[in-house]
Amino acid sequence: METALSGRIWRTQQGGQTVYVVHGSVPENVLGGLEVVSSVKTTKSFMLASREYSRENSLVKIGGAEFGGSDVVICAGPCAVESREQMLETARAVKRSGGTVLRGGAFKPRTSPYSFQGLGEEGLRILKEVSDEVGLPVVTEVTSPDQVALISKYADALQVGARNMQNFELLKAVGRSRLPVLLKRGISATIEEWLLAAEYILLGGNWNVILCERGIRTFVTDTRNVLDIAEVALVKDLTHLPVIVDPSHATGRRDIIPAASRAAVAAGADGLIVEVHPKPESALSDGPQSLTFNEFNSMVREVAAVARAVGRRVPNCEQLP
Amino acid sequence: METALSGRIWRTQQGGQTVYVVHGSVPENVLGGLEVVSSVKTTKSFMLASREYSRENSLVKIGGAEFGGSDVVICAGPCAVESREQMLETARAVKRSGGTVLRGGAFKPRTSPYSFQGLGEEGLRILKEVSDEVGLPVVTEVTSPDQVALISKYADALQVGARNMQNFELLKAVGRSRLPVLLKRGISATIEEWLLAAEYILLGGNWNVILCERGIRTFVTDTRNVLDIAEVALVKDLTHLPVIVDPSHATGRRDIIPAASRAAVAAGADGLIVEVHPKPESALSDGPQSLTFNEFNSMVREVAAVARAVGRRVPNCEQLP
C-alpha cells in the first residue's frame, strides 16, 4: 500500500539511535506502523529540544560536573584569559570556594575592534595547563566555525555567546562536534528563538547542550541587562535541557551579583557561570562585573543555602568552613 | 553676615520633625550653622527616599504586618472583590496559609471600558467586613484623588497601581493621607522615576511608603511582563523604603508564580503580593495569573524555606503542618 507523505524529513543521531524528524502532515499511524520505528512523538516547533520529545531531564557533563540533575553547578573564572598566573590563581580560588568548572575567554568577541581581542591559541594553551594542574574542566567561547577543531584540542566545552546565538553556521559547526555546548540566550531572543538555536545543535547530532540565560536588553539602564528570572522556570518546563544563569552579564554590577545568583537558584537554575578576577579593577574586560575571590566565596555559600532550601546542593561546598 | 542662597526650599514633616528640602547651590555650612538645624544631608535627586537620607531601613506597618524588617510579609487575595462569599472564603484561605495582609480591588483600572470595573464602594464595604471578621488588614487600589477619603474609611492601606505611578495629582493626594501606600512600579519606569514618584508622597508628609516591583514591559511575550529581579536588590541599596514583589502581574502565569516568588525572596524582597482566587477559571479579572488555595499554600511553604535560607522568616508560617 502506498501512502503520500507530504512532510520533509531530517535524520540525526541520539546516542546509538537514529532519529527522524518529520515536518509536515505525515499521519502518525503510518510511521508508527513501520517495523523499524520504535516510537513516534508529536512536538513543538523546537522538536528535539522540547519536553514532549523527552519528559526526563537531559544530563550533560562537563568533566565531572553534571548539569540537569540535583546538583547546582558553579562555573567561574575571568572574562578573558590574560596570563598563566592570573588563570592559575583564579582557578585555585574557584575550586577552593566550590566551583567545579573553570571559564575563561581566549577568543573574545568585542564590540570595538580597538578593545582587547583575547590571547587566541596562547590563551587556550594556558587554559589547558591550568585545567590540568588544578583539576577543573574548562569551558571557553568559540566565535567562528573554523575555531571548533582548534578549541576542541584544549577545552572540555564550547561556549556560544549571546551575539552568536543566531550565527547559524557556527551552530551547525558545534552541532557536528561532540563536546558539550553552553548556548547563551541572545540579548533580545525570545524563548522559541533560543530553543530553535539549540535545535540546530541537536539536529547536528550533538545532544550535550546547556542553555544559559544572561539577561536581556530592555529600556532599563540601571543594570547592564535585565535578568529574565521567570523565564528560567518557564524554559525548564519547555525543554529537557539544563538551564544555567550568568548573573555577571545579566546585571553588570558586582554589588548585586550575589542577589541575582540566589534568585537564579531559587527559581530553579541548574547552575551559574560567574566572572571572578584576582583584581577586577585592572581586568582587561568586564572588570565592573567581576567578583573578587572573597566576594565569590561568600556568594557560593549564600547560593548553597538557597540550593538546600529548594532541595538541591552545590557539590564540594558542604565542606566549607 | 549675609549669604546668598540660590536654591529653592520645600518644607515637610517626618514624625514630629520639620524637614527642609533644599534644591540648589546652598553651602552646607550655612545651613548647618543655624541653631534650629540639627543635621544636614546631601542626597540624590530623590532626596527623602534615598539611602543617604536614612541609612536605616524604614519600617512600615499595615495593621500588624511589618515591612522592611526581618519578616517576609505575604499579601494575598483576589484581583477584584466580586462578592462577600468570594472574599470571605479567600481571606480565610490566605490567613490559614500564612498570609498576613488581604488584597482585593474595588475600583479597577481596566484597559477596556467594557471590562468589569469593580464593585466600587460596595466592594469596599465587603473588604471591611471580611477584614474584621477574619482579622487581616486590607490594602486596596485608589485610582483618583477624590477616592482617597472614601477608601480611607474602609481600608488599612492604599495601593497606587502601575498605570498611575506618574499620576502626580494622585501621588500628592495619597501624600496628604497618613495611610500606608503601596506604590507599584510603572510598566516602563526607571528606578529613578519610581523613587521620584515615592518622593512626591514623602514630600507630602506621608512616610509610610512600600515599593512594589511588578514586572516591566519588554519584547518578551512568553510571560505577561518581565520580573526585574536584580532591581529588587538594587532598589534596596538605593532607598530605605521596603520593597515587595508582585509575582502575579510580573509573570501572568500561574505555573511560574511559585518560582518567581522564591526568586523574589532570595533576592531580598521584604514581601510578596499574590493573586489568589477560589476558582481562578471563573474570575472576573486576571484568572490565568491567580493561584488556587492549594497552590498558594504550597507557594508559601516554598517561600518560607527560601526566607530561612537568607536569614528571614515568613511570620505565621512556622506552624504549618
Added chain:
Amino acid sequence: METALSGRIWRTQQGGQTVYVVHGSVPENVLGGLEVVSSVKTTKSFMLASREYSRENSLVKIGGAEFGGSDVVICAGPCAVESREQMLETARAVKRSGGTVLRGGAFKPRTSPYSFQGLGEEGLRILKEVSDEVGLPVVTEVTSPDQVALISKYADALQVGARNMQNFELLKAVGRSRLPVLLKRGISATIEEWLLAAEYILLGGNWNVILCERGIRTFVTDTRNVLDIAEVALVKDLTHLPVIVDPSHATGRRDIIPAASRAAVAAGADGLIVEVHPKPESALSDGPQSLTFNEFNSMVREVAAVARAVGRRVPNCEQLP
C-alpha cells in the same frame, strides 16, 4: 417572540444619535430587526474608535484648524507657559510661520516634585489672553479630573499626556466634556491599549478625539524615545480618528526634529505638535527639544513640501516668502 440577549449594553451619544454598544453574543438580525435601530456594525475590541464603526475619517476641529481632512495642521508653542511675554512672542512666531494651534502647559506633570510644576490658573489666563490677541486656538494639558471645568474656561482643547493615557478616571472626565481631546500614546502602550483609552472618551459621548504619537520607550538611548513611524500608518487604517505626531518628545533632540517631522507627514500624519521657545537654552522645561523661531520656520517649510508630495497641504504656509 422572545430572544435571549447574553451581552451587556452601553448607551452613548454621537451627534444627535443614540448609540448602543453591545458586548457579547447578541444575534445581529435581532437588533437590526428592531424599528428604532437604523444600522448595526460589528467591530473590534475598540468598538467606537474602529474603522469598522466609521469608514469615513472623523474630522475634529480645534478653533478653525481641522484635523483628519486634507490639511496637515501644525500645533506649536513652549512646553510650559512661563510668562505673558514668552507666550505672546512665541504665539506670534508660530502664527507667522504657518502654525494654526498654540500649545503651552499650565499644569505640568513632572517626574520630580522639585521640578517646575507650571503656573496653574495664572498660566491658563495668559494662554487665553495671548490666544485672543494673536488669534490662535489653544490646547493645554489636563492632569486631574477636577481640572477639566477650570481649563475649559480658558482653553480650546484638552491634552491628556502620555503618563495619563491609562488614568481612566481622567479619561472618563474628559469624555464628559465636549472640548476636543488630544490623547497622547503612553510611553509603552500598544495600539490596542491606546485605542481603548480613546474608547473611554468616545463612550462618554465626546467624539472629538485626536490621537498623538509621541515616541515609545525602548533600549535606545540615542534619542529620548523612539518615534514609531510605521504605527502612524497602521493606526490610520485601524481608526477613523485623526492622528498627529509630536516629534519633540519622540526624539528629544532639536537637531533631528525636522527630519522626524518630515517623516511623520510622509507617513500620513494629520498634523504635528512641536515645542518652540524664544530661548530654548533658558526654558524651564524641555529646552533641548525646543526649536528656536528660525528652526521652526524652516521646519514648517520642509514639512509643507513633503505634504504637497503626498497630496496634502499645510494651511497658511503657501504665502511664506
Added chain:
Amino acid sequence: METALSGRIWRTQQGGQTVYVVHGSVPENVLGGLEVVSSVKTTKSFMLASREYSRENSLVKIGGAEFGGSDVVICAGPCAVESREQMLETARAVKRSGGTVLRGGAFKPRTSPYSFQGLGEEGLRILKEVSDEVGLPVVTEVTSPDQVALISKYADALQVGARNMQNFELLKAVGRSRLPVLLKRGISATIEEWLLAAEYILLGGNWNVILCERGIRTFVTDTRNVLDIAEVALVKDLTHLPVIVDPSHATGRRDIIPAASRAAVAAGADGLIVEVHPKPESALSDGPQSLTFNEFNSMVREVAAVARAVGRRVPNCEQLP
C-alpha cells in the same frame, strides 16, 4: 627628542593612503610634526566611521548605483532566490519600476533549522545569470567567513544580516574583501555598536560600507519590528557612510511598507531595500512582507515624489508614465 606614546596603533588603507588609528593618549602635535603625516584627526570611539574623520559623505557604488550622493537608490527583489524564473521575472519588474540594484538570498539564516535554508551556490548562479541578462547589479547575504570568496565570484555586493552584525569574524572577513558591504543594524543594536561593527570592516581596509536600518525589537507586536526613523537622521550626522532603510523587515506588513518607505526618504535615507515577489502568498520566506509588482511600482512613484520634496531623486524613475 624622545616622546612616550602610551596609545596602541592600528594600520589600514584608504584608497592609496595609509591610515594609522591611534587609541590612547598620544599628543596630537607629536604625530602632526612627523613629516610622513599629512593630517591628524580626533574622533569618536568609531574612529574611521565618524563624521570627524570625514566631513564629506562617502560615496559607495554597487554596479552603477551610487549611494550617499543625491540619488535615492532602490534595491529590490525577493527574500530568497527560489528559481531562475522567479528571479528573472522579479528583476525585470524591479528594473521597469525604477529599481537599480537587485537583491535575493542564496544562503538564508533562518530561525528554525526546518525552514527553507536557501539554494546555496545554485542560487548564486541564478543571481549572476539574471543580473547579466537584465542589467542590474546584485547584493546577496553572506553568513560565514568561508562564503566570502564564493559569493564574490557571483555577486556585486555582500550583505551582512542583522543577526550577524556582531559576528566579528564575519566582519573581519568582509573587511578583507573589496566588495561593497551592506551592513544591517542588529535587532537591538545601539548606534554606537552598529558603527563599531562598521569600524571592523573599515579597519580591514574595505571602505565600501553602506549601513541599513531594518527595525528594532521592542514591546510592540503590531508590526514585526519598529522602524527607528529618527535614527536615520541621527546616523547621517554621526557618520560619513551612506544609510539606507529596509521597510520590509522593519514593518513586516505589506500594507504599511509604502508609508514606511516615504518616511524613510523624507528623513534622509540614501536608499531603500525592499522585498518584492511575483506571488507573495506562495513565497518560501517572508511572504507577508513582500510587495507585488504593482504595489512596488506604486511605492516607487510615491517615494520619488517625496525624494523630490527633499531635493533628491530616484534615478530611472522620472520616465514612469
